[in-house]
Amino acid sequence: MELARNIPLFLILLSLFSGVLCMVLGRRASKIYTVILELFALALSAILLAYCLRTGTSFTFVLGEFPAPWGNELRAGSLEALLAFAFLLVEACAVCAGGKFLNVDVDESKIHLYFSVVHLLRAALLALVFTNDLFTGYVFLEILTLTSCGILIIREIGRTTLAAVRYMVLNLLGSGLFLLGVVLFYAITGHLLMVPMHEVIAELAANPSEMVSLTLAAGILTIGLGIKCGLFPFHFWMPDTYGWATPTSASLLAGLVSKGYLFLLIKIYLRVIGTDVLRQMHLGRILFVLGICGMVFGSVSAIRQNNINRMVAFSSAAQIGYIFMGIGIGGIAGYTAAVFHILTHAVTKALLFLTTPYLAEVSGGSLLFRNLQGSAHRARVAGVFFLVGSFSMVGIPVFAGFSSKLLFALAAVSAESLPKIFLTMLALALSSLLNALYFLRTMIRIYSRGKGGSEISAARQYEEARGLRAPVAASADSPAGAASDAPARALPWQGRREALAYVLPALVLTAANVALGLFSGPIVELIENGLRMFS
């Protein structure tokens, strides 16, 4: 079982190697290889999780020959293993379920490159989860940025390219600030590994003048990561980025990439700075307020959208706000709620972004609400999965979103500061109301039949308009016309294999969602134990 200790490094190296391998593989071979590798990586991370749960401790993996204060280390405990498992699960589902649209959105000669970038993205994500060294964190953070840009621009239309430029400009700003923060921490402490750094910081914190520079470094680092995650005033890149990417990319970007940055931030807060010093810095209050602003403004912007993907993307901005609110509440309970919501949001958003294109496909390829009228009747399976995702986001019991909201409320109560309790409750209530407003509106829209087949004519009109205007017909060979002629079919499948490729991953994501909702107890306990092992 000691072999399991090699899994974190092995997973990262395997992903890096696969990234190179897929560049030389053919179109079909790279696809099959990627699916097999996703499942293999998932199995390995499950073994790692089982190992960590059995031993009940965390372990560090020393890279190279130099021990603790100098070398480079990976660290894995039950929390890291759980996150790696969840991330790999979501990724496997996204790659399988979005495959159909990859064939449409991605140039045929470049599809193996897409898989290659996905492998590299996984390597970076896992490295961020497992790393115990701040500078390694920086390097893989940049790799994650570059690869996420890659999976965005692989769909070659003007909007994704423009979205990628805006995304990259903000991300590079974030990376630059993060690097400056890391360098400042290194200048103050003289270490890059998290544990020795924490020891020095705990010593220095008694000195008020050192406290100023520590707060400055932590603040710069937080702003950097906040920009990259899409914390409130910096959330405006989300709709373009998530809304126009190919479905697999959208679910990876919304579900996983921002979560990698968030987990790194939580790790730095708990493992490097430590809760006691962090409390003196008062960063939590700022994050708390910005998080609440994000929750409210993200939802308000979501209501104003006329495009389903942009709405779901703005809802992501609100969910990132929830997570920052959890970090802002502080304490083990606050961080537990934040990490739990990372899991909730990853499984739910991935499901939503994988489902909306199927609804669009039976509506003439349009994501606009007015064309989506009654689409859930034309694609019944996709409609049901959209319901699942929406219920979870709104916070209906049984689904994961409910447990998340409950945890945030409980964390606020345990924080024992009256304004915090009041503000959290108010924000939760307001945000749930707004969530319900726009998700229910969408549900009603996709389930209402309209008057005498008007939706079909809307879809036809759209088709005609697109034939005249669209420079790039994204789904030119999609059976949109046929689907509107035969509205009774459950999903516009070409074959059973294609149906299975969507339904199976969507079912897995739904099961994960329900598992998080119904059996939140043991998972919360696991997260709590993992977070306690951090400090």
Add this chain to the structure above:
Amino acid sequence: MEILLNNYEEAVAIVLFGIGLTMLLFHRNLIKKLIGMNIMDTGVFLFLASMGYIRGRAAPIVTNGVTDPEAYINPVPAGLVLTGIVVSVSVTAVMLALTVRLYRRYHTLDLDKIYLLSRHETEDR
């Protein structure tokens, strides 16, 4: 003022970082944004490099049998700078490729103009 003069490398580094940040955020021209990004990174690298050097000390290679750590500088910041430069180069390459693609499509480098042009495109899936 004296603190600034004594630590002029760090002061210059922060000024460079500020210039780069402003350019990256507020310039409309994509190429100038990229130049700003590179200036910003250079600021950080200068900061790191100046931190790692102590006047009068030697490179950390033992040649004359002196093993006293006081005689040598810390080699880690130089390694970090090198890593950072590699990262910065690859990011610049990707951004330039993106710029080329945008220019081929919209025939301008002005982000505001590109944004206006893209709004007129159809909203297909």
